[in-house]
Amino acid sequence: MSGSLMQGPLLISDLLTHAETFHSHGEIVSRTVEGPIHRYTYKDASQRAKQLANLLESLGVQHGDRVASLAWNGYRHYELYFAVSGMGAIMHTINPRLFPEQIEYILQHAEDKLLCVDLSFLPIVQRLLPQLPHLERIIVLTDDAHMPADAQQTLSKGNHPPICYESELAKHNAEYEWPRFSDDAGAVLCYTSGTTGKPKGVLYSHRSQILHAYASVQPDAMNLSSHSCVLPVVPMFHVSAWGVPYSCTLTGAKMVFPGARMDGAALAELIEDEKADFLLGVPTVWLGLLDYLRQNDKKLHTVQRVVVGGSAAPLAMIKEFQEVHDVFLIHAWGMTEMSPLGTLCTPTARLLSLPLDQRYQYQRKQGRPVFGVALKIVDAKGEALPHDGSTFGRLMVKGPWVIERYYRSDASALENGWFDTGDVATIDPEGYMQIVDRTKDVIKSGGEWISSIELENIAVGHPDVQEACVVGVPHPKWDERPLLLVIAKPNHQPTRESLLQYFEGKVAKWWIPDDAIVVKELPHTATGKLLKISVRETHQKHYL
């Protein structure tokens, strides 16, 4: 017996219609690539998104077509988000920080029809353009005055000259009715960064994006409302800036887009000018901001919370935000395959009531899942492990915004209905999850697991150590044993003995690496992560 309520689809266009109607004065502020600050309202954005939908329709964009972007966080990118998905096409955001060959692969694999590009990224496009058979046209996200002089020569595709976004938009009116269709339709496409192997696409649906937005705005997640002022430094070119453009629109929150400038000085100025109270980004960005503030003896006055994701925030960062700026750092965890939101460690009354030192121990955790994400830790055989805060397990997830299969793949990405995140984690009795390691990096010693990350975190506390890397390498008796590699601080010369002794009393004896080597350099990925696979290869015979 089915319910007697309306069964209409959950569509992304509804978000903007709602904001236009009930939060028409809500502001969207953007630092532009061209220079000045741009400022308008949800009502203006909605009008322009409709003009854009008419423009895209005139270019032949149809339901299900992919429209790609290489763009910063800004109002034109925001208009693309809503116009492309709203009309039933697929908004395909591309990460310009990938290697050019990865970008080329992605554009080929997705068969994008149009590519919308900020001025900053034209050189990449000019280089790749000849290799992209499916691409029909380039749209340059600027006005007439800023179109490059050689655009016709360098950005034409076949007999299609590039389009100037503003000039063409102005030719279309804002009479447009957003179509209704199944909310299972693809809305947004994002490829994983692909540190190993080719990038893989994840196609988010309208339903998943709306549910994700509902889950995101709740007080124990991002706590967004019509009186929030949100600065997403996390890029719209990867996992939809953690869904912020949707969740802000759902609530009518003010949004502040930083454009291409994400250095400490630029961010501090924007935060102060616009009175941002909620920031989101990866640790590197906040290191830059905190450095700038420290060096210039400045403080954050309006910010209440900073969400940190992408990788773990160091304890020093949690402390500096709290003790210098009175800002609560919220650890969040998720991944491209999860749209991306999984867990957050938010300032509950209980956490706020703890002495700071105890509170920080919680704040280092990735937190509790929002409703919609089911989460468990399992052993090698897939058996659920206890929530005791110390047992390690493979972290498995499921839910309506978790991947089932990669884009254009028929193979299920699941194991018994759950997605294996590739992370190893603990869950404590109160439900707080903490990432311990990546599954491929955790060290399997005598049937037990050792966290390479925890050992590295300890090693970097050694007075002579600048950077540390711990890998598990084959061992005749224990399968694997940890090996420590360090880069010394300039003019320091740590000994093997002092490095190994440094672990004593800090971890169980059997966790302590069997050997330590001082090296000149360590291999890193394009995005700055340690390339442990290569370290393991180099040292695979170390204990044999």
Add this chain to the structure above:
Amino acid sequence: MSGSLMQGPLLISDLLTHAETFHSHGEIVSRTVEGPIHRYTYKDASQRAKQLANLLESLGVQHGDRVASLAWNGYRHYELYFAVSGMGAIMHTINPRLFPEQIEYILQHAEDKLLCVDLSFLPIVQRLLPQLPHLERIIVLTDDAHMPADAQQTLSKGNHPPICYESELAKHNAEYEWPRFSDDAGAVLCYTSGTTGKPKGVLYSHRSQILHAYASVQPDAMNLSSHSCVLPVVPMFHVSAWGVPYSCTLTGAKMVFPGARMDGAALAELIEDEKADFLLGVPTVWLGLLDYLRQNDKKLHTVQRVVVGGSAAPLAMIKEFQEVHDVFLIHAWGMTEMSPLGTLCTPTARLLSLPLDQRYQYQRKQGRPVFGVALKIVDAKGEALPHDGSTFGRLMVKGPWVIERYYRSDASALENGWFDTGDVATIDPEGYMQIVDRTKDVIKSGGEWISSIELENIAVGHPDVQEACVVGVPHPKWDERPLLLVIAKPNHQPTRESLLQYFEGKVAKWWIPDDAIVVKELPHTATGKLLKISVRETHQKHYL
């Protein structure tokens, strides 16, 4: 092209599984019909809901079967909510305040299989039992010690003796796996109070209840989180206590159930003891609480917000909560046909920044819709009217938790895809909606509309008037004209002239009633509302 994410259903059982796993210590506190306070956790509740599902299964309850309740807000009712819907049956809450013949009609119409009853309501059941052919059994929501001595005689149905909830529950274990099924399946059934005509059923689905819960918990709605402490005085026997049992479970909030005692003293004690910070109920309940607090010179110390729905809160109540207790009164509006949430008038930064007098003008409004509810005002022909804060229109709604058709009816309840709420409202440029009148009560004079409620609100300010009623009655020239009827205060004798003069300067001249009559009494419905239809009938020839 469909998305590549999981497409599993949104099920009510997932809420409790989530709370059990990640908010296992979250508390549910109940004042019981038997007397003492009962206290347990989401984890306990989840275990007992599973025992209950096993018990219901042993009684032959199947997917889609209706299981009815006549019960107060309490933990056993909560367990029923999750066990019945969770197993795929339909939780049918019945309002014990309806007339016995309405309750009988509802039980017959829904063909309920089981009826679960608090001790307080056994007399109703004993009376109706012979007339209910579909009903198989009564479950008495109590323990062995409190089973009535004559239960076997008075509560058996056919050869089925009544079941004692606690004794029977204890016989079943908590091994139960919630089934997965389409989230369009019916989950909860509620009948309208039916002031005119027979009560009509609205069957909420799993999907609608989950979406409604997501929308409810956001900061600009009920602002619920794991550190909330919520006291729903609004009854679980009508429109699921505004969805609070679901939304609290979604977030892990502490819930406090008042049981059968909703007088001021009982509520004040419970609020103080449990440190409730968020209350929900109808104006009458808060009048009782405020009276008690005033007379006993007490203050609310822990409460931050009170949600008022059902009917409009008087200005004096908004002021008393704010100025005496530092509590923000949130007007909410919705209806059985809307699950029920439509709009809320929440404490935004902008409202909080206004001088109190201006702020109160906003607080009298019903507020802005949450995302998910689309809302418009239209004229008689269905044309949309402007959001200028003064134009009246019929209030139309749509969305995934708005009715499409009544239970067991094939007829659409919609007009061009929208549900006509039967209310007349204005919407201001910032999106705030205010109910002006009921469509059937608004006075149509010379093609323009006059609010009977606004005239009544003015008339009760007259020093001689105790109660006022304004109706539109037929008029040879203007179609309808307003007629004022008043009950005088004891020992007061208002004249016709003074009554009519009292409107001058307070409304447009053409709004002023053409005549005023002092009467001894006015007709009311069972729930205390003015029965204007009867007043209109009595006086239909007044201007002819």
